[in-house]
Amino acid sequence: MEAQTIIKQHIAKTATLTDDQFDYFFSHFKRHSFRKGQVVVSEGERVENEFFVLSGCLKAFFINDEVKMYILQFAMPTWWTSDYDALYNQSRATINIDCITDAEVLSISNQDREKVCQELHQVEHFFRWRTNKGYIAVQKRLVSLMTKNTQKRYEELLAQYPQLYDIVPKHLIAAYLGVSRETLSRLYLAHK
Amino acid sequence: MEAQTIIKQHIAKTATLTDDQFDYFFSHFKRHSFRKGQVVVSEGERVENEFFVLSGCLKAFFINDEVKMYILQFAMPTWWTSDYDALYNQSRATINIDCITDAEVLSISNQDREKVCQELHQVEHFFRWRTNKGYIAVQKRLVSLMTKNTQKRYEELLAQYPQLYDIVPKHLIAAYLGVSRETLSRLYLAHK
Numbered sequence: 272m273e274a275q276t277i278i279k280q281h282i283a284k285t286a287t288l289t290d291d292q293f294d295y296f297f298s299h300f301k302r303h304s305f306r307k308g309q310v311v312v313s314e315g316e317r318v319e320n321e322f323f324v325l326s327g328c329l330k331a332f333f334i335n336d337e338v339k340m341y342i343l344q345f346a347m348p349t350w351w352t353s354d355y356d357a358l359y360n361q362s363r364a365t366i367n368i369d370c371i372t373d374a375e376v377l378s379i380s381n382q383d384r385e386k387v388c389q390e391l392h393q394v395e396h397f398f399r400w401r402t403n404k405g406y407i408a409v410q411k412r413l414v415s416l417m418t419k420n421t422q423k424r425y426e427e428l429l430a431q432y433p434q435l436y437d438i439v440p441k442h443l444i445a446a447y448l449g450v451s452r453e454t455l456s457r458l459y460l461a462h463k
Numbered sequence: 464m465e466a467q468t469i470i471k472q473h474i475a476k477t478a479t480l481t482d483d484q485f486d487y488f489f490s491h492f493k494r495h496s497f498r499k500g501q502v503v504v505s506e507g508e509r510v511e512n513e514f515f516v517l518s519g520c521l522k523a524f525f526i527n528d529e530v531k532m533y534i535l536q537f538a539m540p541t542w543w544t545s546d547y548d549a550l551y552n553q554s555r556a557t558i559n560i561d562c563i564t565d566a567e568v569l570s571i572s573n574q575d576r577e578k579v580c581q582e583l584h585q586v587e588h589f590f591r592w593r594t595n596k597g598y599i600a601v602q603k604r605l606v607s608l609m610t611k612n613t614q615k616r617y618e619e620l621l622a623q624y625p626q627l628y629d630i631v632p633k634h635l636i637a638a639y640l641g642v643s644r645e646t647l648s649r650l651y652l653a654h655k
Contacts, residue, residue, distance in 0.1 A: 333606070333610075335610045341606075341609050341610055343602070343605070343606070355595070355598060355599055355602070356599045356602065356603070359595055359596075359599065360599075388588070388591070389588075392584040392587065395584065395587050395588055395591055396580070396581075396587055398591055399580070399587055399590055399591035399594060402591060402594045402595055402598055403547070403551055403594055404551075405598050406547060406594055406597050406598045406601060407547055407548045407551065407552075409598060409601045409602050409605060410535070410547070410548065410601050411548065412605060413535070413601060413604060413605045413608065414525070414533075414535070414557075416605065416608055416609065417533050417608065417641060418525075418527045418533055449609060
C-alpha cells in the first residue's frame with residue numbers, strides 16, 4: 272500500500288480532512304527507508320522530528336549506568352514514535368530509537384506539526400487524540416509494571432502485539448519486560 | 464483567588480482565548496467543594512468528568528488483589544485528574560480518586576470538552592498540550608520506576624512536589640513510591 276494511503280486511513284479514524292487538506296498536511300512529511308540497525312534518535316542529540324511507521328519495527332530504548340538495556344516501546348506499522356520529552360521541550364534526547372528490521376517511515380518536524388495544527392483545526396484534533404491514546408497506553412504500562420507479575424505482563428504484551436514473536440529477537444522482548452532471557456524462555460514454554 | 468482567575472491564568476500559558484471565548488468555555492465547568500476523604504471517581508463506575516484542582520490535594524489510586532494500595536498520582540492545585548482510560552473510552556473506572564484534604568475543584572464533562580474543542584480551535588490546542596505534558600510526566604515516571612532505585616525516586620518526588628511532605632500523610636508517600644513506611648522513614652532521615 273502507498274505511504275499516502277496508509278497514513279490517510281490512519282488519520283481518517285480520528286479526524287475529517289478534505290482531500291486538499293490531507294494533501295497539504297501530507298506535503299509536510301518526508302519519507303525514509305531505514306536499514307535494520309539504523310539509528311533514528313540518539314541520546315544527547317537534538318530531536319527535531321517525530322516518526323510514523325509504515326512498515327518494519329523500531330524500538331525506543333535507553334541504557335543505564337550498569338549497561339543494562341530498557342525498552343520503552345516497540346513501534347510497529349501505524350505507530351508513532353519519538354523522544355517526546357526532547358521534541359516538545361526542545362531539549363536533548365534522553366533515549367535512543369533504532370530499527371529492529373528494515374523500515375519505511377514518515378517523519379514530520381516539530382515546527383511543521385505546530386504550523387499545520389494552527390492552520391487546520393482537524394489536524395490539531397487528530398494530534399490531540401493521538402496523544403490521548405498514547406497517554407492511556409503509557410499509563411497502562413505503568414500500572415502493569417507497578418502491580419503485575421512477569422507472567423501477567425508477558426501475556427499482556429502478547430495480546431497487545433500478537434505478531435511480536437515473529438519479528439523481534441527474544442533478548443529484546445526480555446528487555447521490554449525487564450527480565451532475563453532465561454526467565455523469558457520459561458514464560459514462553461509455560462504459555463505454549 | 465477566584466476559581467475563574469486560577470483556570471484562566473492556567474489556560475493562558477498554553478492558548479490564546481478572547482474574554483468572550485474564555486467565559487463561554489468556563490460556563491461548561493461546575494464547581495465542587497469536596498471534604499477530606501470524599502470519593503470523586505470509584506472503581507467499577509462510569510466516568511463522566513475530568514477535574515481541575517483549585518485548592519487541596521487529591522489522589523488517584525488502586526488496590527490490588529492483595530489489598531495493597533498503589534498511588535498513580537497526587538493531584539495538586541492547577542493539576543488535572545480523572546480515570547482517562549475510562550473517560551475517553553466510555554468504559555468503567557479501573558482506579559479510584561479521592562480527596563487527601565478538603566479541596567475546591569472544577570469539573571467538565573467528556574461531552575462538553577469535546578463540544579467546546581470542536582467549537583473553539585484554541586480550546587482544542589489547550590487540551591492537546593495539556594495531554595502532551597501529561598504524556599511526558601507519565602513516561603518519566605515509567606522510566607524512573609524501570610531504572611531508578613528508591614532513593615533516587617524519593618528525591619525526584621521531593622523535587623517534583625516540594626510541598627508534598629506538609630500535605631500528604633507518610634503512608635501515602637510510601638504507597639506512591641511502592642515502599643514500606645519503614646523504608647520511607649530511612650530515606651527521609653538520610654535526606655535531611
